[in-house]
Amino acid sequence: MHDYNNLCMNCMREIEDSKAPCPFCDFDHTTIQTAPFLPMRTIVSNRYLVGNLIEHSGDGATYMGWDIEQKTPVNIREFLPDAISMRLEDGKTLEAIDGCQTTFSDCYQSFLDLWRKLARMRGLSALILVIDIVEDNGTAYAISEHMENLTLRDYLLSSQTGYLSWQDARTLFMPVLSTLATLHSVGIIHRGISPTTLIIGKDKKMRISGFSIWQARASWSELNPQLFAGYAAIEQYGFEGQQGPWTDIYAFAAVLYRTLIGSTPLEATSRVTNDKMMVPGKFAEQLPAYVINALINALQILPEDRTRSVEEFRAELSASPTVTVNSSEYMSAHEPINAKYKEQNNQNLSKPLNEKPAKNNSALSVGLKAGLIVGGVTILIFIILWATVLKDNIGLSNDDNTKTSSQEDAQVEVPNFVNRTYSTVISERAYSTNFTFTKKEVYSDTVRKGYIISQSVDAGDDVPVGTEIELVVSLGVERIEFPNVIGMSYSEAEASLTALGFKCSKIERINSSGQPANTVAEVSLTAGETYAKGTSVILQVWTEMYTDTPAGDF
Numbered sequence: 001m002h003d004y005n006n007l008c009m010n011c012m013r014e015i016e017d018s019k020a021p022c023p024f025c026d027f028d029h030t031t032i033q034t035a036p037f038l039p040m041r042t043i044v045s046n047r048y049l050v051g052n053l054i055e056h057s058g059d060g061a062t063y064m065g066w067d068i069e070q071k072t073p074v075n076i077r078e079f080l081p082d083a084i085s086m087r088l089e090d091g092k093t094l095e096a097i098d099g100c101q102t103t104f105s106d107c108y109q110s111f112l113d114l115w116r117k118l119a120r121m122r123g124l125s126a127l128i129l130v131i132d133i134v135e136d137n138g139t140a141y142a143i144s145e146h147m148e149n150l151t152l153r154d155y156l157l158s159s160q161t162g163y164l165s166w167q168d169a170r171t172l173f174m175p176v177l178s179t180l181a182t183l184h185s186v187g188i189i190h191r192g193i194s195p196t197t198l199i200i201g202k203d204k205k206m207r208i209s210g211f212s213i214w215q216a217r218a219s220w221s222e223l224n225p226q227l228f229a230g231y232a233a234i235e236q237y238g239f240e241g242q243q244g245p246w247t248d249i250y251a252f253a254a255v256l257y258r259t260l261i262g263s264t265p266l267e268a269t270s271r272v273t274n275d276k277m278m279v280p281g282k283f284a285e286q287l288p289a290y291v292i293n294a295l296i297n298a299l300q301i302l303p304e305d306r307t308r309s310v311e312e313f314r315a316e317l318s319a320s321p322t323v324t325v326n327s328s329e330y331m332s333a334h335e336p337i338n339a340k341y342k343e344q345n346n347q348n349l350s351k352p353l354n355e356k357p358a359k360n361n362s363a364l365s366v367g368l369k370a371g372l373i374v375g376g377v378t379i380l381i382f383i384i385l386w387a388t389v390l391k392d393n394i395g396l397s398n399d400d401n402t403k404t405s406s407q408e409d410a411q412v413e414v415p416n417f418v419n420r421t422y423s424t425v426i427s428e429r430a431y432s433t434n435f436t437f438t439k440k441e442v443y444s445d446t447v448r449k450g451y452i453i454s455q456s457v458d459a460g461d462d463v464p465v466g467t468e469i470e471l472v473v474s475l476g477v478e479r480i481e482f483p484n485v486i487g488m489s490y491s492e493a494e495a496s497l498t499a500l501g502f503k504c505s506k507i508e509r510i511n512s513s514g515q516p517a518n519t520v521a522e523v524s525l526t527a528g529e530t531y532a533k534g535t536s537v538i539l540q541v542w543t544e545m546y547t548d549t550p551a552g553d554f
Contacts, residue, residue: 004041004049005018007051008027008029009051009064010027010052011064011073012064012146013025035087035091036080036085037053037061037063037080038061038078038092039091039092040052042092043068044137044141045134045136047134048065048066048068048143049066050065051063051065051066054075055210057192057216057226058082058212058223059081059107059213059215059216060077060078060079060080060111060212061077061078061080062075063078064076065143065146072145072146074131074143074146075143077141078139079094079140079141080139081104081107081216081223082224083223083224084096084100084107084222093138094137094138103222106215108139111140111142111213112133112140114213115133115140115211116133117186117188117524118130118211120186121186124182125178126175126178126180126205126206126207126208127179128147128207129145130143130144131143131145147199147207148201149199151196151200152198152259153194156258163258163259163260163261165260165286166291170317172200172205172206173206173317175206176208176252177313177314178314179208180208180248181311181314184248184309184310186525186538187524187526188211189243189245189247190211190248191214191217191218191232191247192210192211192217192228192251193248193251194228194231194255196210196228197210197228198255212226217232218236219237228251229267230254230264230266231250231251231265233251233268234268234271234272235303237268237269239272241302241303242303245309245310246308246309248310249306249308249309250268250299252313253294253298253299253307256295257295260287260291261279265299277299279292288319294313294317297316297448298313307448308448308449410465412463412464412465413460413461414455414467415459416459418452418453419447420451421450421451422439422451422452422471422473423450425471434465436466436468437468437469437471438468438470439470440470440471440472440473441472441475442473442474443474443477444474444476444477445477445532445534448474448476449474450473451474455471455472456468456471477534478501478533479532479533480500480531480532482526482527482529482530482537483496483497483527484527484528485497485527485539486527487520488519488520489519490520490539491518493520493539494506494539501533501534502531502534504537505536505538506538506539506541507538507539507541508540508542508543509543510543511542511543511544511545517542517544520539520541521541523539523540524537524538524539
């Protein structure tokens with residue numbers, strides 16, 4: 001068998017002298033790959049040649065590789081949870097450490113599930129193509145195309161300033177959001193988005209890399225967790241927070257913050273007790289208000305306060321009219337990005353960006369406005385005293401308890417409560433004095449939890465003091481527990497899932513083991529976990545009995 005001594009184990013280019021440094025990448029070929037990593041020139045599944053280690057994390061190691069059949073460079077991702085496994089004496093075979101067999105088995109299945117899902121995501125512009133998945137040496141390997149690239153971190157460090165303008169960042173980041181949304185729709189949460197896992201190819205397009213199983217991206221895992229300080233959300237550190245798409249949204253927004261501001265965001269654990277995360281003044285002046293607003297919403301510490309879906313985040317970054325607000329009125333270069341600050345300033349959120357604030361160019365203008373305000377307050381106090389106290393003292397009380405004309409005619413204008421939080425509205429004394437509120441809660445795919453969707457009396461209407469107004473308040477996206485449908489017929493599973501609100505699609509799975517035809521073999525979501533109503537689910541369905549499995553099926 002060819003020993004492939006003519007290939008550099010770091011760049012997989014042909015070289016003349018295997019003992020000299022590579023003339024292309026300067027790799028020293030006397031380098032020995034130390035345990036627990038596979039020795040260089042190991043061949044996996046009789047097809048893939050293992051080269052130099054690229055990187056490793058809690059659940060595995062990625063090597064430079066070579067596809068012997070196709071004669072092309074590849075990346076080889078080996079399932080290698082070093083905290084719970086060990087190599088045998090042959091230096092290749094992997095097995096679980098005593099007492100860790102169950103955890104090893106669970107993580108092994110998670111690894112296969114993750115990479116099989118990624119293998120089905122062909123055609124997504126911001127993903128690297130997964131070519132094959134094989135099992136060998138007591139473990140599993142995911143084979144992906146190799147692409148020359150820079151990490152976003154290195155890309156930013158090589159720039160003149162260390163950060164990018166919004167115009168340049170927008171070109172890089174926005175296409176990635178579409179891919180991220182698709183991943184979320186099939187139940188893939190990355191949990192490790194950072195400047196080192198987002199990469200820039202020679203085509204100047206950004207892609208997502210660095211996928212790991214969920215057990216490697218949580219602090220309480222039995223594996224050696226890989227959490228990126230400044231980019232990992234608080235729920236990955238524990239704090240009883242449920243992980244979901246919003247976990248990736250936090251990380252993605254943190255990376256965008258780093259790209260636009262030039263500094264790493266504060267770690268989530270430090271922000272819990274003392275949140276000093278802010279947008280410096282010179283950047284606050286340059287960035288569009290709607291971008292700052294999107295960052296504020298996506299970087300909330302508590303998951304329930306955070307932007308919940310990629311679609312919502314993308315709309316805010318695109319200044320969609322349904323979510324645009326005038327952030328310039330409440331975003332300060334000296335104020336932290338936290339939920340308390342946003343809540344205190346939500347009264348400004350209903351003003352569209354295209355409505356410019358009135359200019360205040362002179363002390364006279366300020367004084368005039370102040371005088372009008374004081375005068376208005378004085379008149380209001382007099383009216384209240386007239387209606388409640390003075391009428392009896394100046395001989396205008398009615399013995400027959402009939403209302404005075406001033407009481408009958410007292411009218412107030414209804415404000416616009418839509419797009420404001422219910423808690424803010426009911427806490428405003430002026431509103432609680434003039435109106436009586438009732439609350440109706442409904443689920444919404446487009447309006448964040450706690451925000452007002454509609455009101456029973458139109459804004460701008462004049463109504464009597466004390467008028468009852470019903471406020472319809474969002475409960476956020478309805479979440480549904482996914483049932484176990486494996487083994488059910490496709491028609492039965494589809495009907496059940498559709499009734500619950502899931503969107504079903506079907507792919508066939510070759511049946512070479514005598515499984516009942518047209519029954520569900522595997523699904524893209526996890527039974528027992530909750531998902532947003534409307535989430536897409538892929539059902540793998542057994543075909544009729546087939547005795548010859550095509551090569552490459554996994």
